[in-house]
Amino acid sequence: MIAILGAGSMGRLWAATLPAGQVAFVPRPGQAPDSVCYRFQPIDDKSVSVTVPWLQPGQSPDLLLVTTKAGNTLEALKAALPSIANSTPILLFQNGLGSQQQVAQTWPSRPVLAASTTEGANRPEPGLTVHAGRGDTWVGALNPVGHPLVKRVTQLLADSGLAVHPEQDILAKLWQKLVINAGINAFTAVLDCPNGEILEQPFYQRWINPLCREISHLLAAAGRPEHTPEALRETIEAVARRTAANTSSMRADVLARRTTEIDFINGYLMRLGRQHGIPTPVNQMLTEQVQQLN
Numbered sequence: 572m573i574a575i576l577g578a579g580s581m582g583r584l585w586a587a588t589l590p591a592g593q594v595a596f597v598p599r600p601g602q603a604p605d606s607v608c609y610r611f612q613p614i615d616d617k618s619v620s621v622t623v624p625w626l627q628p629g630q631s632p633d634l635l636l637v638t639t640k641a642g643n644t645l646e647a648l649k650a651a652l653p654s655i656a657n658s659t660p661i662l663l664f665q666n667g668l669g670s671q672q673q674v675a676q677t678w679p680s681r682p683v684l685a686a687s688t689t690e691g692a693n694r695p696e697p698g699l700t701v702h703a704g705r706g707d708t709w710v711g712a713l714n715p716v717g718h719p720l721v722k723r724v725t726q727l728l729a730d731s732g733l734a735v736h737p738e739q740d741i742l743a744k745l746w747q748k749l750v751i752n753a754g755i756n757a758f759t760a761v762l763d764c765p766n767g768e769i770l771e772q773p774f775y776q777r778w779i780n781p782l783c784r785e786i787s788h789l790l791a792a793a794g795r796p797e798h799t800p801e802a803l804r805e806t807i808e809a810v811a812r813r814t815a816a817n818t819s820s821m822r823a824d825v826l827a828r829r830t831t832e833i834d835f836i837n838g839y840l841m842r843l844g845r846q847h848g849i850p851t852p853v854n855q856m857l858t859e860q861v862q863q864l865n
């Protein structure tokens with residue numbers, strides 16, 4: 572069975588698509604024992620009712636999916652892991668970077684894997700989870716003990732019917748997404764506009780080139796393949812145009828007064844800059860502006 576820590580949009584998407592009866596949510600300490608019930612709206616089918624039990628004491632999952640926000644992940648795992656076997660693979664779904672490394676460093680003897688997904692899910696009203704966009708999910712190991720389990724974990728997740736692929740270099744996938752999020756999300760939150768509209772805004776036009784120069788230096792310092800600032804800007808703008816009407820998760824979090832994941836996107840880049848002695852004033856400015864919106 573598959574245990575899911577974090578009964579939010581992502582967690583409910585996987586719980587609704589994995590085979591019924593083989594999934595349970597991991598309770599918070601002292602959580603009420605009632606099952607989690609919600610309606611699930613697939614992309615092109617009628618909505619269904621889903622009931623997911625909580626993991627019971629003594630149950631031993633084959634896999635733990637972690638679908639908390641990046642900022643809650645360490646605390647959530649500290650509470651959950653004492654009752655989960657050391658050999659159970661942990662698959663992290665968080666956006667950005669920083670939280671994955673924290674987990675891998677905190678539990679070096681547990682198999683830690685990460686997923687990068689372009690699936691989209693949201694909860695437009697209480698009790699309803701919507702599969703808002705079909706995508707792909709890549710799964711790869713973050714530590715040596717996770718490596719032999721990548722294929723098995725990929726197979727377990729593929730039982731959902733969603734597209735799941737093993738990935739040799741999951742950090743590369745996480746970095747690709749980080750670069751795009753770093754170049755789009757904070758701007759959409761500060762400017763309070765959909766992705767495509769940032770491109771016309773003077774604030775974006777003023778800062779995108781210096782931001783891409785910072786990211787280009789950081790990629791090289793982190794030992795990732797080098798990208799020119801121009802190539803990074805092109806990639807960011809292609810995604811902003813392709814997703815022009817979308818509201819980024821960061822803007823959605825600000826609008827809903829939820830904590831954003833800025834500390835794991837531009838905030839992560841700012842901290843990485845400090846480690847390597849690379850100035851990152853634009854990442855710092857964007858991080859601070861989004862933190863002030865919170």
Ligand SMILES: NC(=O)c1ccc[n+]([C@@H]2O[C@H](COP(=O)([O-])OP(=O)(O)OC[C@H]3O[C@@H](n4cnc5c(N)ncnc54)[C@H](OP(=O)(O)O)[C@@H]3O)[C@@H](O)[C@H]2O)c1
Pocket residue numbers: 576577578579580581582598599638639640641643646647664665666688689690691692693820832
């Ligand atoms: N949604 C997407 O389409 C999508 C796509 C790609 C990546 N992701 C990434 O997936 C992660 C989850 O996103 P999401 O949209 O599913 O967020 P979400 O809807 O806010 O879900 C997070 C869930 O974690 C729960 N939680 C928080 N602290 C916990 C704890 N200590 N123990 C147990 N549960 C805890 C929250 O419960 P409460 O609400 O009660 O606090 C909430 O139900 C994020 O890193 C996000 O960037 C999401």
